[in-house]
Amino acid sequence: MSDPQWELSLTVQSAEETHALGAALGAVLDSGDLVILTGELGAGKTTFTQGLGEGLGVRAGIISPTFVLVRIHPNLPDGPRPGGPDLVHVDAYRLESAAEIDDIDLENTMDSTVTVVEWGRGRVEHLSDSVLDVELHRPLGSLSGAAGASAPGAADGVLDFDTDDDDEPRTIMIRGYGPRWAEQPLLPAALKGNS
Template identity: 70%
Template sequence: MSLPAQADRPNWELTLTVSTADQTHELAAALANALEAGDLVVLSGELGAGKTTFTQGLGEGLGVRAGIISPTFVLVRIHPNLPDGPRPGGPDLVHVDAYRLGSASEIDDIDLENTMDSSVTVVEWGLGRVEHLSESRLEVDLHRAIGLQAPETAAGTPGPGTAASANPASGTLDFETEDDDEPRTIVMRGFGPRWSARPALGGIPEGSA
């Protein structure tokens, strides 16, 4: 699907800072109140920046089945809406890891179109891969205060914004775990007609969370 040129320009940008993983979680839960079936959320940020924590907050706010984990070894995981949750009858959450996918065509191979209309689709590492799925999208970039060396991809080039540390004994890279004590900067951008206006975040002011 070919998107209009304005889909490449954000309608707005919102920058927030958080100090703990709990605040990241709470911010995402507040954002979930503005999400509905058909929404596409693209998460970016180095490993350990808080993408999975953010997705867990979205899941709590949407009222989907618990158990959201980093999708490192699973391309797609569907979390169904809970009939006894805070939003019964609401959308499911589809959690996608696009880190190992090299192109938009590989995204097409996992048939996200089949669940897009009934779900909120959250894609980690999705920039440059999923924009064709919808004329509107919400981009969320998470940045740690301290970024470490990026590991190499299979092609031998640094991975996109990945935090890792070298293990001299094994010659491999050990991925960093999320550090609750490090502040994060979270930047949200809205693209397309669905996100012509910034979502309400329950009174959270710009610049803090």
């Protein structure tokens, strides 16, 4: 990817704040948007996506699509954004190439949905000329240098399997690429104030 149009660094103190940030971003997403989520295990990718789903107004019950690869969450006609886009939630952890991404046919739904891809960096950028890249970091890693640290999203050799610390701080980096993200999305002042 080329250089981002903009970059925003936020610190959230809890899973609730991670969810709220996702909801704020979800409220500005539209059909055709591609969001790439990167972060070690337990960083809050699914919590963030649950917030995105809330902001988009899709059916609740978002869980990681690790074993099915793709889950579709339909927009609710009586939700906050009736007629808005559905959410396609992808886990690309076990996919090793752009060709394997192409095999799951995301390009057929890209124009009419918001597509969120966990572990997607380096695998899905070819699907859109505009990408919102979201990277979540925990301050502590429990398995520094452990086997498996080279897994997608492992930052600096740290792969964290401890998911019980939902209320520890996270740093969330958001980068906008391409014409869709020429300008930074409007976020509530409470979220932008800690950047």
